[in-house]
Amino acid sequence: MPERHEDRVAQASQSPAAVTRLAASWRRSMVKHGLDPARPPKLRRLMERELIDRRERLGQFVAIARPQLDQLFQLVCPTGCNVLMTDAAGIVLEQRVNAADAETFRNWGLWAGTDWSEQAEGTNGIGTCLAEGRQVTIHRDEHFYSRNTGLSCMDAPIWGPDGRLIAALDVSSARADHTERWNGLIAAQVAQSARQIEAAYFRASFPGARIVTATVEGAEDSALLLAVDKDDLAIGANRAARRAFGLEKEGQLRPRPASDLLGRDDDATGFEKAERAAVIRALARAEGNVSAAARALGVGRATLYRRMQRLGISENPGRLSRG
Incomplete structure (x- = not known):
């Protein structure tokens, strides 16, 4: 009988000295955040007013990022991908998706206002990128919850002019034919777009310099x-x-x-x-x-x-x- 995904995650998370970054994230999800890979909670979605408030708090940053999000989406939209940008807490603030794919990603929970922090969803592209402050790709069964194993998520952090983490940029795919090699190409574009947003916001933060x-x-x-x-x-x-x-x-x-x-x-x-x-x-x-x-x-x-x-x-x- 094949080993269940949640059993594999639990077993790999047992050792305090997890030997890979992925195992360390799984252990963090279980031990630090108290999540159970066999019992995924209901997706947490913000009310519209709270989402608007979060966008407004990052008003200039969001406005500067939007053209880059549009450009990134134009590059990846033919492959059926979803482009997301979150705040530092993992709440999705901005989204770009084809109308034909919208219902699919809404059902996955990859939608504006949803909490994709590691505290909420365990190991995933957005949450793990923010938790570790580095570019990550979480491919299918590398996710903590089995319900997310149909996804491939390529993410890069965006740092503010004060040196603090301000956002995560994500491209997610639910297509079964997306290989790790293809994900690598998308991940490179995500990283480039994140740096462009970061640089544009830095320049705007020092208008007289x-x-x-x-x-x-x-x-x-x-x-x-x-x-x-x-x-x-x-x-x-x-x-x-x-x-x-x-x-x-x-x-x-x-x-x-x-x-x-x-x-x-x-x-x-x-x-x-x-x-x-x-x-x-x-x-x-x-x-x-x-x-x-x-x-x-x-x-x-x-x-x-x-x-x-x-x-x-x-x-x-x-x-x-x-x-």
Whole structure:
């Protein structure tokens, strides 16, 4: 007689030293959250008023995310997938689904207002992504409850400009022919869309600042974003930059000179290269006029001169070194 799904989950969850992330999540679902894989509770859905309140609390973020959700849905909708975005508590705030597939996903509970936290549904794409703060794919029988084993869920976390987890982005499929390889392709697109939402919200959170961006090879989050004010102080950093520069892990950033973070070594950092390129472009457009270039960059003439000196840039872009 084949082993039941709930028996397999319970057995794998017995050891406190679970050897895989999946087993650790199953154990967390049973021990920490007190869930029984053989007794799934009724799906928890918010009342409409509470859902509206949650959306309003994240008003600007939701508005910025919507175009990316639309774009992601256009990419995956031919495969019969459902696109969801939750808040940090696992409540579905936004949804994109084909009309022909709507009833299927509504029956699964993958619908606006539903609680998909690990506390409510055990191991699942949304809840486990939020619990562990990392990209996850929960494929079919990797789910905690047997009622969810017909689903494949690809999820990525979205981090706010304060370094805290703000949302999860999810693409779910109920199709039996979705293979793990196909899920991997979708998961890559989900991760990319999550980073785009994250970057757009970061930029919107510092409207008066210059955003310096760079990529660091091998970094967990490839894009580092730093918000620099008119006085050349770093006033904001995304999670990747906070980790890379050893800044406050969460919360408001203590302002410090951007030059202290960017460094002055002979070998230019990724940030310095990006800043140097921005200054050179501004000078070239201004035909070497430093005052005009400073206005275009939103800084004072004296500040731009200091940056040019630090970056080894002459006033005439035609004589700039390419080194």
